[in-house]
Amino acid sequence: MESSKEQHLFETETCLIILNVAFDQYNASLLNYFFSFLPRLMTFILEIKRSSGLRFRRVLNETPVSVLRLPRGPEPNSRGFDPTSPRFIALCPTTLPSSSSSSSSSGSADEEEQRLRAELRERFLRTLLLMTGKRVRFDMHEHVRVHARFGASDIDVLNLQVCDLETPLGVQREALLRSQDVIACSFEV
Amino acid sequence: LPYRSPVSMAMRQTPLTCSGHTRPVVDLAFSGITPYGYFLISACKDGKPMLRQGDTGDWIGTFLGHKGAVWGATLNKEATKAATAAADFTAKVWDAVTGDEVLTLAHKHIVKSVNFTQDSNCLLTGGNDKVLRIYDLGKPEAEPQEIAGHTSAIKKALWCNNDQQILSAADDKTIRLWDKNTKEAVKSLSFDASVSSMEYIPDGEVLVITYGRTIAFYKAHSLDLIKTVDAPASIHSASLHPDKDFFVAGGDDFKLYKYDYTTKEEMESYKGHFGPIHCVRFSPDGELYASGSEDGTLRLWQTAVGKTYGLWKCVLPGKFT
Numbered sequence: 001m002e003s004s005k006e007q008h009l010f011e012t013e014t015c016l017i018i019l020n021v022a023f024d025q026y027n028a029s030l031l032n033y034f035f036s037f038l039p040r041l042m043t044f045i046l047e048i049k050r051s052s053g054l055r056f057r058r059v060l061n062e063t064p065v066s067v068l069r070l071p072r073g074p075e076p077n078s079r080g081f082d083p084t085s086p087r088f089i090a091l092c093p094t095t096l097p098s099s100s101s102s103s104s105s106s107g108s109a110d111e112e113e114q115r116l117r118a119e120l121r122e123r124f125l126r127t128l129l130l131m132t133g134k135r136v137r138f139d140m141h142e143h144v145r146v147h148a149r150f151g152a153s154d155i156d157v158l159n160l161q162v163c164d165l166e167t168p169l170g171v172q173r174e175a176l177l178r179s180q181d182v183i184a185c186s187f188e189v
Numbered sequence: 190l191p192y193r194s195p196v197s198m199a200m201r202q203t204p205l206t207c208s209g210h211t212r213p214v215v216d217l218a219f220s221g222i223t224p225y226g227y228f229l230i231s232a233c234k235d236g237k238p239m240l241r242q243g244d245t246g247d248w249i250g251t252f253l254g255h256k257g258a259v260w261g262a263t264l265n266k267e268a269t270k271a272a273t274a275a276a277d278f279t280a281k282v283w284d285a286v287t288g289d290e291v292l293t294l295a296h297k298h299i300v301k302s303v304n305f306t307q308d309s310n311c312l313l314t315g316g317n318d319k320v321l322r323i324y325d326l327g328k329p330e331a332e333p334q335e336i337a338g339h340t341s342a343i344k345k346a347l348w349c350n351n352d353q354q355i356l357s358a359a360d361d362k363t364i365r366l367w368d369k370n371t372k373e374a375v376k377s378l379s380f381d382a383s384v385s386s387m388e389y390i391p392d393g394e395v396l397v398i399t400y401g402r403t404i405a406f407y408k409a410h411s412l413d414l415i416k417t418v419d420a421p422a423s424i425h426s427a428s429l430h431p432d433k434d435f436f437v438a439g440g441d442d443f444k445l446y447k448y449d450y451t452t453k454e455e456m457e458s459y460k461g462h463f464g465p466i467h468c469v470r471f472s473p474d475g476e477l478y479a480s481g482s483e484d485g486t487l488r489l490w491q492t493a494v495g496k497t498y499g500l501w502k503c504v505l506p507g508k509f510t
Contacts, residue, residue, distance in 0.1 A: 065203040065491065068500045071246030074209040074239065080250025081240075081288035087225040091269060091286045158253065180254065 079156060128153055136187040200495035204461045207246040207487040211235045214481030215467045216261045219243055220268035222473050229479055230271055231487050232262035238273050240285060243472055244499040246489050250288040254281060261302040265309040272312055274300035280314045292329050302345045306352040313355060315343035321357055336372045345387045349409050358384040366412060376412045386426040399424045404438050418453045420446055426468045431475040439466030439480050461488055
């Protein structure tokens with residue numbers, strides 16, 4: 001460990017000596033600024049090479065483990081939990097009639113429930129469409145009640161885009177309301 | 190000297206970086222091994238804990254709802270439930286399959302730690318109000334059982350000894366072992382420095398504690414000291430491999446250290462993070478360990494460097510395409 005540490009220091013010192021010579025020759029302030037960073041940059045590069053707790057010589061002999069791809073990151077517009085994933089399908093019993101199981105009697109009850117759910121969902125979505133452009137009153141937590149012109153909601157109905165939001169501090173031209181903060185909204189049809 | 194396979198001698202560790210968080214990652218936890226693999230949850234100061242596939246680091250979903258920094262996160266064994274502890278004075282229980290919030294448990298101060306029992310029926314919480322609380326998840330409206338005694342904020346609270354006892358570490362520099370039924374402190378340990386992390390290994394009843402530059406191992410039943418190891422820098426978290434042959438630790442100097450548990454020798458140290466490491470945990474199968482840092486990233490590291498596992502692929506010399 002000592003020998004590689006010494007070698008590291010020697011190399012840094014060598015860089016500095018070389019650069020000091022360069023500084024004398026080029027006495028321009030911009031170059032001076034640049035060269036003053038070079039030793040630090042060199043140290044940084046040498047530190048990176050010394051990473052993985054390795055001795056300096058071993059870097060030349062070792063190959064990094066190859067990777068198939070990087071881990072997938074979050075999707076920008078969704079909170080995830082893909083409902084088409086095998087785990088979701090297996091662990092979240094839906095009321096949809098499955099093709100393999102469920103007798104005909106329970107099947108029809110499931111179908112009826114699904115029909116009602118679909119109808120309610122459609123009504124909700126149509127209400128959102130009808131609300132577009134209208135002046136809506138939002139009842140929120142902590143007895144907050146604001147008026148705004150409804151624009152749109154995002155795909156998961158997590159946020160509501162509104163214009164001309166009337167707040168006690170003034171009228172906000174454009175705003176985003178968090179759906180979870182909204183208890184109810186009402187508007188004139 | 191510990192045996193190192195010829196493959197790992199020639200290979201350099203390639204950590205997998207999981208990005209997505211925008212603030213420091215302060216806690217992480219693995220689930221048990223399920224038919225769908227194992228999972229990882231990360232707690233972040235941005236208030237949005239994330240669920241990831243444990244062996245690849247692929248993002249699965251984000252639990253949205255907290256209004257403050259999330260200080261603690263945990264999964265149950267089957268990875269069907271998640272719990273988080275946050276600075277908004279609440280602990281929340283989530284459905285880890287759909288991502289929906291199932292329960293919000295209001296507290297009187299910042300909640301720092303959450304832990305499920307083995308059967309996932311009870312949740313233990315601890316935080317800055319210095320009180321341990323046990324919630325029956327079958328009766329969430331019922332008042333929780335409370336255990337008081339710590340004189341400072343509780344940092345970590347864990348079930349142990351078949352969920353009959355509770356281990357808690359607090360800023361009062363003590364670790365206390367409580368009986369769940371009598372709510373009395375059965376044993377207590379005092380330290381000179383604040384305990385930075387605590388991990389409980391049920392198989393073998395080992396407790397891993399970090400404080401200052403020390404990683405200490407105790408018997409969980411008796412709180413008898415097994416051994417201590419000193420690291421080159423202040424350590425924030427350590428984790429013992431399931432087979433108890435090595436442990437990893439990370440802290441202030443941004444490095445991850447790997448030690449042989451038997452000989453206490455430092456085997457390797459890895460750089461990669463750009464900030465202090467706040468938490469480090471081995472996966473349930475011991476094939477990898479995850480570290481969370483101030484730099485906002487989670488990194489996955491291989492235990493056996495060069496082995497084909499998850500996203501890592503073993504490429505033998507002479508077979509480069």
